[in-house]
Amino acid sequence: MSPELEIFRRSPTGKAKSKNPIVFVHGAYTGAWCWNEHFLTWFADQGFETISFSLRGHGGSGGRALRSLASIDDYVEDLEEIVETLGKKPILIGHSMGGYVIQxxxxxxxxxxxxxxxSVPPEGLLASNAMMAMAQPDLFFxxxxxxxxxxHTLLRExxxxxxxxxxxxxxxxxxYFGRLETESHRALMDMMGANPVFLSSTEVPSxxxxxxxNDEIIQSELIHRTARRYNADYALIDDIAHAMMLDKNWEKVAETILQWLEVTLVTQERRKGNKSAA
Incomplete structure (x- = not known):
């Protein structure tokens, strides 16, 4: 039985822009709170139903005592549980480890x-960790x-x-730094190669x-490689660090996502209409 999950929801402000709700999946060491600072309300104000939740053992969710044993598959199960309550296909937005969970x-x-x-790339953390160890050994340690x-304040700088x-x-x-918490050892091992992603470009949605x-944790080369793997749209944001939903230029990130969603959802609705007409 899955532990009880901490869930936050916002209804769209004004006319709904999409019937598909946005579900945000947080990364390692954090919880739903990282989306609640800005994105949850901002996207609701743009006309989307928004949901953020804390993975088991994180934030206010249950399972804290067994957090170190939680696997990536357990986190996927948490996401499945959230989506099942919606009754609609979601728009999924995931940061760092949350992106790996979505994959x-x-x-x-x-x-x-x-x-x-x-996002952690489909091949996991080995490449990013190696690049970090060579280029920024102080950050790696x-x-x-x-x-x-x-x-710990000693790690803050x-x-x-x-x-x-x-x-x-x-x-x-x-x-923000004080709200970080340790991550599941098992989940980290899964992302080091124990549970790789088997997903092709033909299987992914838009x-x-x-x-x-200039991300020092998930380097831009790996972002580009992930986009190529999935034949996905791709963009890099300047003047922002790894915690893109919290940093000073978070709104630039949100606006980039919104612009892409507006084009993507309109295109998909047209395709559905053409299929119906045919």
């Missing part, structure tokens, strides 16, 4: 559209300590700069792969 979900399910945001001891731009309000950045141009 695994799409192995067996469909979605109206998907956005991978600074701080990521290790984050997992070993959790968020270097790890904080990889997560958020240096000039974000210090108090705001410290609040997809946008977004990254931060």
């Amino acid at each position: 695994k979900y799409l192995e067996r399910h469909t979605a109206e559209a998907a956005v991978l945001l600074a 701080q990521m290790f300590w984050l997992q070993a001891i959790g968020p 270097r790890l904080g700069r990889a997560m958020l731009s240096p000039d974000i309000a210090e108090d705001e950045g410290m609040i 997809m946008l792969v977004l990254g931060a141009r």
Whole structure:
């Protein structure tokens, strides 16, 4: 039996732009709160029903005592549970590990559209970790300590700069950093190659792969490679760090997603109309 999940919902403001709700999937070390700061309400104000939830063992969800044993497949099960309550095909937006969870979900399910945001690539974390270890060894070891001891002020300066731009309000950045928590060891091992993604470009819905141009955690080369793998639309955002939904230029990210969604959903509705007419 799955643990009870923490769920947040916002109804669309004014006329609904789509009958398909947006479901946000957070990354490692965080919870639904990372979407609630800006994206949940912003996209509701643009006319979308929005849902964010905390994966088991994260945020206010149950299963905290067994968090270190949770697998990526368990996280996919959490996403399945959320989608089943909707009765509609979702628009899926996932950040970092959340993007990996979405890719695994799409192995067996469909979605109206998907956005991978600074996402772990389908081949997992081996390449990104190797690139980080060679180019930023100090950051590589701080990521290790984050997992070993959790968020700590000693890690704030270097790890904080990889997560958020240096000039974000210090108090705001410290609040975000203090809310991080250790991740499941098993889930991290899954993303190191124990549970690879088996998903081809012919199986994915309309997809946008977004990254931060100077991301030190999921490097832009890997974002481009993921987009090529899925034959997906692709964009890099300037002047933003890995935590793209929280950083100072988060609205640039949201607007890029919105513009893409507006074009994609209209195109899909036309295709459906043409099929019906035929």
